Amino acid sequence: MGTDCLFCRIVAGEIPATIVRETATTLAFRDIDPKAPVHVLIIPKEHYADVATLAEGDPGLAGEVLTTAAVVAEEEGLLADGFRLMFNTGPYAGQEVFHVHAHLFGGAPLGPMLAR
Ligand code: AMP
Numbered sequence: 001m002g003t004d005c006l007f008c009r010i011v012a013g014e015i016p017a018t019i020v021r022e023t024a025t026t027l028a029f030r031d032i033d034p035k036a037p038v039h040v041l042i043i044p045k046e047h048y049a050d051v052a053t054l055a056e057g058d059p060g061l062a063g064e065v066l067t068t069a070a071v072v073a074e075e076e077g078l079l080a081d082g083f084r085l086m087f088n089t090g091p092y093a094g095q096e097v098f099h100v101h102a103h104l105f106g107g108a109p110l111g112p113m114l115a116r
């Protein structure tokens, strides 16, 4: 993949991001348009379009994305009050960036799970 994928370009250092955690295989950075006091995106460095493709193609890497998300939740002080982890997938979910990313939300009550 590479140059035409926004998040591959962040991995490559071609587009700046506020990185909060990096491992050999994953990257966590602040969402540019935060929807909660804490809003971090966690991605595998390797390109997969969505969580279904990632889980099918590399379940171990999917687990590493979850582990990084949990570590960031702890580092951001979210464990006591809780947090939400979300993978938008496909058009009904409004996925805009087709490089799989977990949204980590926290820092305030997050409201109902879905808008009505
Ligand atoms: P989704 O709708 O699940 O695909 O979410 C894409 C997310 O990426 C949105 O929450 C955007 O605010 C976020 N986003 C878009 N561009 C950037 C960027 N350059 N750096 C950080 N977050 C971004």
Ligand code: ZN
Pocket: 001, 002, 005, 006, 007, 008, 009, 046, 047, 048, 098, 099
């Ligand atoms: Zn990508």
